[in-house]
Amino acid sequence: MKTVLITAGEDIIVRNILQTDFLPELKRMLPDAKFVIAVDPKKLETLEPKFKDEHVSLVGFVRGATPRYESLIMTLARSGIKSKTNLWSKMRSYERDHSTFFATYFKRAHTALLGDWDGYKRFLRQRILRLTSDPSAKKLFDAVKPDVLITLSLTNFDFDIPITREARKRAVPILGMARSWDNFSSHGLLRMIPDQLYIQNVFLKDMAAQYQALTERDVPMTIVGLPHYDAYAGACTKTISRERFCELYGLDPNKKIILYGAMGDFLFPEEPGMADVLEHVIEEGKIGTPAQALYRVHPKFQSALERIEGMKHVKAMKPDSYVTNDAASGLSNEELYLAALCHADVVVSGASTVAIDATVVGKRVICVAFDGTTPEHEVLYWHSVKRFYDSYTHFEALMDTGVILRADTPEMLAEEVNECFAHPTPDGAARKRALDTFVEPLGGAGKRLAEAVAKDITALN
The missing domain is CATH 3.40.50.2000 (Glycogen Phosphorylase B;)
Structure with a gap:
């Protein structure tokens, strides 16, 4: 045995x-x-x-x-590849005071000199x-x-x-x-x-x-x-009804649903402000169809919840982990997430794997490239969500497939939501490129x- x-x-x-x-x-x-x-x-x-x-x-x-010598070797390993994401990781640590100027300079020099050397x-x-x-x-x-x-x-x-x-x-x-x-x-x-x-x-x-x-x-x-x-195959024919889903989260089944899938404020510090953006574009009539937003917080980062309380158009979805069940519905958090994807009329996110999840089930996706309600000049580049579109190696590759829309301002987000409501099916060739690269065999x-x-x-x- x-x-x-x-x-x-x-x-x-x-x-x-x-x-x-x-x-x-x-x-x-x-x-x-x-x-x-x-x-x-x-x-x-x-x-x-x-x-x-x-x-x-x-x-x-x-x-x-961890012994000190092992920590040193692992530090060299962390900076041992020359990718854009690796550079971003170093600069994020520096700007968050997790690394000194000299340590950051050393790590960048180390990567520049040795990060492409296979030997x-x-x-x-x-x-x-x-x-x-x-x-x-x-x-x-x-x-x-x-x-x-x-x-x-x-x-x-x-x-x-x-x-x-x-x-x-x-x-x-x-x-x-x-x-x-x-x-x-x-x-x-x-x-x-x-x-x-x-x-x-x-x-x-x-x-x-x-x-x-x-x-x-x-x-x-x-x-x-x-x-x-595997669970995504045919998921939208098996999930709970739209009426039941909306009942769980205080949504109107007759209105369009904008699902915001949070990537977490560790990666996107200004992300909680996206709840305010969604509230404002709906309240100000910039969405041409009656709509509402469901803000799914990341299981590990739930700082947006307080500001969502009392909002008129934005409701919160609060999974507490990837593996537990939701007490109100008796369904797993994963089953509820799939239901949210299936009943969403458009999916919005930062540079998150949510974009691929939604693409798998055939939804149109918009990724935001602005920092919520925070003015652009107040956000350091390495903290800004914008950096994901030119310094995040894997996500740049996804954007290159053409299946994801990018919104650079709240106004552009509203326009693209309207476009997705009018044309809810992703471009077939672009979706195939994304699935062939990142998902198949499905x-x-x-x-x-x-x-x-x-x-x-x-x-x-």
């Missing part, structure tokens, strides 16, 4: 992978295997009822303190592998004694990477995947390379070659799609990932 250790250090991994067909299919394909899922200990109480059974157990994991990236990875084992990872491996590791988020540097490094030191085979479409261009150098890499789309494969010094000559790659999107990804993993584990015999 093989023991398979699986990492799930973030709620979004649970949502995107474990709450899909992947785990049930993997258990079916490997009936004699024992699965151990490593999670944040704070999540054990929530996750054990969902996954624990005779084949699956859960264990808490928190990495130990240097391989050298850094060798140094990372030789770092001292994390004591918590050692205890985990001593207790579980896994025959294989499945790491579901190779860019979770405080969770997956200490575990993956320990697996490599013990010669435990590593099957790994990136968490999201931005991972290879946004999170610095990939610290550890698995024996088999599962990726979601062709974009990640291109980014691996361009920024990570990784091609199929370095590691076998299998494009499987994103299991999370449908059946959970089973496809399970098949690939089961095949690779079986081959270890």
Whole structure:
């Protein structure tokens, strides 16, 4: 009987992978295997009822303190790729006083000199592998004694990477995947390379070659799609009725719905002001059709809620996590999010993955390039939402497909909302370009990932 250790250090991994067909299919394909899922200990109480059974157990994991030398090596790795997003990340840290001028200058010089050198990236990875084992990872491996590791988020540097490094030191085979479409261009150098890499789309494969010094000559790659999107197939024919959905959020089912999907004020500091913008453009009659807005706050950043209270035209949608259920409806937060996408007449956001989610279900999308109600001259460039359209590598690629509209002012936003109400179907060729690049293969990804993993584990015999 093989023991398979699986990492799930973030709620979004649970949502995107474990709450899909992947785990049930993997258990079916490997009936004699024992699965151990490593999670944040704070999540054990929530996750054990969902996954624990005779084949699956859960264990808490928190990495130990990071030694100073390891912190230095990881700092070099963070600035070890020469992407626009990596530059933005450095400048954001500087402008938020998280990094000094001299540290920022050093990191920028380091990236400029070495960020395009594949040999240097391989050298850094060798140094990372030789770092001292994390004591918590050692205890985990001593207790579980896994025959294989499945790491579901190779860019979770405080969770997956200490575990993956320990697996490599013990010669435990590593099957790994990136968490999201931005991972290879946004999170610095990939610290550890698995024996088999599962990726979601062709974009990640291109980014691996361009920024990570990784091609199929370095590691076998299998494009499987994103299991999370399996639920999107036919979702709008299965979701709750528009009347029921509107009842849950105090909306009028006879009015158009503008769904604002927040990316979170950590990334978009002035984003809460978008609620005021939506309230004003509707109140001032700039939307030609009776309309209302539903502002879906990010599960981790809910600072917009206070200002929405008492608004006439804007209501709030308040998911508290990716994996819990909503008490009022009995539905999961993910089911409600899908219902919101399905019943929206247009979707508005910053530079968020919400744009792809909405494109998958066939909605038109507008991304804002202005900072809410804050005057332009009061917002530093590296804090402004505008930077996402020329300094956010993966999102620039999405905008280049032509499927997303961009609004540079509140007035332009109102005009584009009116345009989308009049013509609610996205351009077919542009949508296909976006899906081909960032989503396909769409449908059946959970089973496809399970098949690939089961095949690779079986081959270890």
